Amino acid sequence: MLKTGFVWNEKYMWHDTGNAAGIIPAGFNVQPLQHVESAETKRRFKNLVDASGLIKKLELIDDRPISDQEILTVHTPEYLAKLIKLNTTGGDAGVFSPMRAGSLDIARLATGGVIELTDAVVNRKVKNGYALVRPPGHHALPDTAMGFCLLSNAAISAKYALETLGLKKVALVDWDVHHGNGAEHIFYQDPSVLTISIHQDNCFPPDSGAREDIGSDVGLGYNFNIPLPPGTGVEAYIKSFERLVIPALEKFKPDLIIVPSGFDAGAYDPLGRQMMTSQGYRTLTQMLINASENLCHGRLVMCHEGGYNPSTVPYHGLAVIEALSGESSGIEDPFLEIHSGMGGQILNNHQEAYINAAELTLKTLTSYWK
Ligand code: ZN
Secondary structure: OOOEEEEOOHHHHHOOOOEEEEOEEOEOOEOOOEEOOOOHHHHHHHHHHHHOOHHHHEEEOOOOOOOHHHHOOOOOHHHHHHHHHHHHHOEEOEEOOEEOOOHHHHHHHHHHHHHHHHHHHHOOOOOEEEEOOOOOOOOOEOOEEEOOEOOOHHHHHHHHHHHOOOOOOEEEEEOOOOOOHHHHHHOOOOOOEEEEEEEEOOOOOOOOOOOOOOOOHHHOOOEEEEEEOOOOOHHHHHHHHHHHHHHHHHHHOOOEEEEEEOOOOEOOOOOOOOOEOHHHHHHHHHHHHHHHHHHOOOOEEEEEOOOOOOOOHHHHHHHHHHHHHOOOOOOOOOOHHHHHOOOOOOOOHHHHHHHHHHHHHHHHHHHOOO
16 A cells, blocks of 8 residues: 655755844844744654654655756746855845855755655645655745745646646645745646645735735646635634635636645744644645546655744644554644634634635636636
């Protein structure tokens, strides 16, 4: 029986974002502290997968450094030249995206990990998979880094699936709490990739992720933004999947689903204001597994994005990998009881209003689909 694929490389943790007060670089008026996008959250996630024994139930997939040519399927030559220079000197590659020497080499491995996992899933070497990579990718634009993201891991992998593996249609379901603006931009005029982003309304980037942004040209109707208000909990997320995400997938009928997976919609995250729990992520994962089995032979690839609470993210991640693999680690999330009992987990009227509005958007979108 096929296992769940898992991508990890300790080198991902050696991408050094330096000192910052959260996201603000340390300086004369800013006391140094560890940058919020540090290795710790991801390494602790991996450590829990190891310590729980779950790692033994997974199939490890090797990464590889992607080539310049592969980077250029999504990014511009000018931006690649900038990254190559900063790979020696270090510096900021764009908007809030610190690099150190070697960061591009590590980013090439991270994207290569997602590509190799995609290859393994499509070629039935594994049943589905999770790539625990770093640096993240979903804010990176063709010509600039943004929001800690250097290369667009998910978008480059989607291009690989279309151009090298010969798939016809890919759907991206980005559940990071921040808008998946990179893939939106890259595929805005491309009907072969349905980009879905469910995110906290206008959180990051500023003025990004509106329902009205639905694609253009031949891509009109193939970008679906689902903003949710701050304070959204598990029931509203599940309703959003039931009424919006899953129906969109069923109608689009992708050959592959890629999930840019951030856990910063989790309760306690410092960069988001949502209320998700490990059980909530488990449920959403199961819904995506069911959809992928109905629509595309179970082809479901997740690649790690944000999530900045080093105490809670490992349990969110463990729940997702348990669901993907159908295996139990035997470890219970010690935060689940307190997170589940917090106010806001039940669907509120103002949250439902956002879902109702997005349902109208979905009707508009599908009216353009052939
Ligand atoms: Zn995020």
